[in-house]
Amino acid sequence: MTAKAQAAGALNLAQGFPNYPPPPDLTELAIRAIRDGYNQYAPTSGLPELRRLVAEHVQRHYGHTADPETEITITAGATEALFIALSAVTFPDDEVVLLEPCYDCYAPTIQLAGGIPIPVPLDEQKNFCVDWEMVKRRINRKTKAIVLNTPHNPTGSVLTEADMNALIAILQNNDIIVVSDEVYEHIVFDGVRHESVLRYPELAARSMMIGSFGKTLHVTGWKTGYVVAPPTYTTELRKHHSQTVFASATPFQKAIVDYFALRPNHTEGLRTFFQAKRDLFAEAMKQTRFTPYPVSGSYFQLYSYAGISDEPDTDFCDRLVKECGVAAIPVSAFYRDKTDHKLLRFCFAKEDAHLLEAAEKLSKL
């Protein structure tokens, strides 16, 4: 959709990345790191000072103690983190439960490792909450892992404490591993608490938690992420990391360390920053015929176009680019069987003027 948006000169609310600049201090620090000689390979598991920063972060936010030496790995973005986490634990014919719709890299990664993705639909009628009874029914002796994503892309839903307790109950009598994609961990709204697996000792002991500095610092192109996992999983996933990426980019790691020394409370500001964008876009979209879904976290907003058209969502998105000059993502792209609920995903990590202009264009439909 980004390519189509560029070709048509359309406003791109499709792909999940900001169109505003990152914090100026941060970019300066990256330049300084390069000038100061941080240009050679970092240790394969990441700069020790960045791993320590992640340890402090998970202690402060989730009360979880992680050893930077044996439990934290810096990766080339959350994408690599997900790849090595899933590759480390998935063997041929292992089943891995996915909650659909879901981010599109999970299933191919599982398949590359010879595993079988087992999709369980989120309940569209109930704002995409998890049907844990259904999850329970899909679990068997071959189930190796379950992938969580909270706050959730594409729906903007978040898992609650009740969800985490339901998961703990399901995992009581088996060895199922949790791969928890928490790249939007700091983007939660209306006073909602982010339920990291690391808050729950029973889950933390069997989970690989994945974060992304790209999302947290508005620098998706820096591709710097992390995995927090118990030592046995970390040993395994580091084998995949060292044979693929070996080490992620050194100057960005150094700049991130220096930035948090300068702005230790950066993450606290993200809620209000993105909530203001969510609300601005929602207000502006009232002039359109689209119907919103509630958003509790992430920087994505779902809209139904069922009241406007019954076209397949992919066709509708193509038409939106051509006729309105706005690009969105058809939600069927997040289902393996391409389930079409007549929903579009818009990314509101965009400049306010861009969001207002997009809503204005969409009101013509």
Ligand SMILES: Cc1ncc(COP(=O)(O)O)c(C=O)c1O
């Ligand atoms: C749910 C989810 N997981 C992982 C990623 C990838 O993160 P990164 O850019 O750090 O690789 C994204 C990016 O859009 C995402 O939305």
